[in-house]
Amino acid sequence: MRVSHFSSSCLTRAILGSIWGILCGLIFAAPLLELHSWRTSASVVYLFFSCICHQIPERSFMISGHTLAVCHRCSGIYIGMFLGSCLGNKTIRNCIKARRLLVLGAVAPISLDALGSIFGLWTGIALIRFFTGLLFGILISPLLVCAFTEFLDEAPWRKLIMQIPQFKGDLL
Amino acid sequence: MNEEPMLKPALIGGVLLGILSALPVVGAFNCICCAWVIGGGVLAAYLYVKDSSVPVTLGRGVALGLLTAVIGTIVFALFSIPLYLFGPGMSIVEHLRQSIEQVPNVPPETRRMLQTFSSRGGIGSFIYATYIISTLVIFSIFGMVGGAIGVALFEKRKPGSPSVEPPPYQPPSGTLPPPPPDVPPAE
Numbered sequence: 571m572r573v574s575h576f577s578s579s580c581l582t583r584a585i586l587g588s589i590w591g592i593l594c595g596l597i598f599a600a601p602l603l604e605l606h607s608w609r610t611s612a613s614v615v616y617l618f619f620s621c622i623c624h625q626i627p628e629r630s631f632m633i634s635g636h637t638l639a640v641c642h643r644c645s646g647i648y649i650g651m652f653l654g655s656c657l658g659n660k661t662i663r664n665c666i667k668a669r670r671l672l673v674l675g676a677v678a679p680i681s682l683d684a685l686g687s688i689f690g691l692w693t694g695i696a697l698i699r700f701f702t703g704l705l706f707g708i709l710i711s712p713l714l715v716c717a718f719t720e721f722l723d724e725a726p727w728r729k730l731i732m733q734i735p736q737f738k739g740d741l742l
Numbered sequence: 743m744n745e746e747p748m749l750k751p752a753l754i755g756g757v758l759l760g761i762l763s764a765l766p767v768v769g770a771f772n773c774i775c776c777a778w779v780i781g782g783g784v785l786a787a788y789l790y791v792k793d794s795s796v797p798v799t800l801g802r803g804v805a806l807g808l809l810t811a812v813i814g815t816i817v818f819a820l821f822s823i824p825l826y827l828f829g830p831g832m833s834i835v836e837h838l839r840q841s842i843e844q845v846p847n848v849p850p851e852t853r854r855m856l857q858t859f860s861s862r863g864g865i866g867s868f869i870y871a872t873y874i875i876s877t878l879v880i881f882s883i884f885g886m887v888g889g890a891i892g893v894a895l896f897e898k899r900k901p902g903s904p905s906v907e908p909p910p911y912q913p914p915s916g917t918l919p920p921p922p923p924d925v926p927p928a929e
Contacts, residue, residue: 621880624773644775666900673894684774710891713800717890720801 582719583655586711590652597648601636615639629699642699643680650707655715657708662716669713676709748790748802752809755786759810759881760817776884782814783807783888788896797899800890807889811881818881819874 596615603612616639619625623640630637631645638645662669680702687694759782763769771777787803 618876621876622773622776622884647775666898669894670898673891677891710887713894714887714890717800717804717886717893720799721804721886722801724799724801724805 578722579715579719582722583715586715586718587652587655590648590655590711594648594652597639597645598633600639601633604636605634619644629696631696631700642696643684643703646700646703646705647707650704650709651711651714652707653704654708654711657712662713672709672713676706680706748806748809751786751789751793752806752813754789755782755810756813757817758782758785759814759885761821763814764818764821776880779811779814779881779884780888780891782810783885783890784892784895786810787889787892791893791896798893798897800893803889803891803893803897804886805889807885807887807892808882810889811885812878814885815874815878815881818877 600612600615619639623644626641627637629641631642683694683698683702686692759778762778763772786806790806791798
């Protein structure tokens with residue numbers, strides 16, 4: 571069962587790392603596509619990310635005058651998620667207290683920065699927005715790897731697969 | 743595995759996130775990394791952890807977040823249809839057109855193509871269906887993140903440890919068998 575958990579952890583890490591990697595690629599692809607006159611493709615990418623980000627140009631990084639597909643904070647989150655998926659998650663799996671501290675450490679800075687900006691306490695600097703997002707992503711990503719590994723281990727289809735004799739030996 | 747019913751907390755979280763996301767001004771908060779969706783997942787996880795008699799795993803939180811997001815999307819779709827049909831002069835197609843207008847640097851030919859598409863009734867519904875499906879995908883991802891965050895925040899018990907005290911031992915009622923006869927110790 572130990573081997574099985576290890577392999578599903580690696581699988582989850584690979585899947586989540588790929589997803590965050592693709593999203594990071596798309597974020598940078600949008601301005602590059604526009605730069606090379608692939609404007610319709612760029613619009614599709616911008617439209618996709620418009621559901622989850624305000625995309626205000628003043629609050630987004632630029633490449634040669636073209637904004638990235640998401641704002642400073644979201645760019646930090648996606649890059650952080652990608653980087654964080656490469657980190658280990660043994661402590662998170664075993665220690666409940668560390669897990670909670672990790673979540674609080676990730677959520678507190680980004681929430682303070684966002685709420686302060688919303689209520690007009692401060693305007694916020696691009697780099698602070700980016701780094702609070704990056705911190706959130708790096709700290710939350712190992713938790714997600716752990717959570718998705720457990721989800722895959724507990725999922726009902728796994729029970730069904732385990733009943734098939736040829737898979738029984740492979741998984742255990 | 744924890745078999746506590748997940749439906750009730752998922753329903754509460756899902757209905758709340760669906761309504762808040764569908765409301766015209768309040769729904770804009772979803773632009774901050776799907777705040778309502780993550781919030782709905784966290785709320786569902788809190789309710790589930792509170793009522794659960796055994797420690798809740800992160801995987802269970804992910805499943806709960808997924809269920810919450812699916813319910814939330816259904817509620818969002820049900821609420822957004824009358825809002826955009828009978829709302830203050832804005833149809834679904836108008837709303838979608840406005841979303842397209844907000845995207846920066848859309849080339850005029852693409853804009854024209856999308857407007858031609860959305861002006862036809864059937865294709866307008868097709869675009870709306872696509873919009874709901876993409877909403878389901880995005881809500882599911884962020885709902886699962888919310889569920890995992892919620893369990894990590896609110897679950898204080900160690901996984902695998904029983905949280906409920908086992909009932910004290912009670913000897914079986916009725917007549918007890920007679921004690922064994924005293925046997926002198928062999929020397």
